[in-house]
Amino acid sequence: MRNLVTGIWQFYxxxxxxxxxxxxxxLIIAIKLFIMFFILRLFFFPNYLNKAAVGSDKEEYVSRELILRAQENGD
Structure with missing residues (x-):
């Protein structure tokens, strides 16, 4: 088994x-991934959970939001 893994590693x-x-x-792929996952995340995907709830209130905030959104969509 070790020979197989070593052979594959040497091949690559x-x-x-x-x-x-x-x-x-x-290099181009790595730069694109960096832009997608780090830079775009900062500007377009803010962390609402940390802004809306602090500490142990996060569980209550999420459950309350899920219930409210389910009620809005159910009507």
Whole structure:
């Protein structure tokens, strides 16, 4: 089993060493992921739970919001 894992690891290491265009593409992918998950999250997905409830009130806030929204949609 260890031989198989070592062989697979060596296959990928040698493949990445011989890349020229691939390294540039992986760099572009990494930059895009950074932008999507870190920068866009800060501006477009604020953390409402930390603003609305503090400490142990979070559970009550979530349950209250779920009940209120279910009642609004049920009418």
């Amino acid at each position: 290491v040698e493949g990445f060493r011989s890349m020229t265009l691939g390294r540039t593409l992986w």
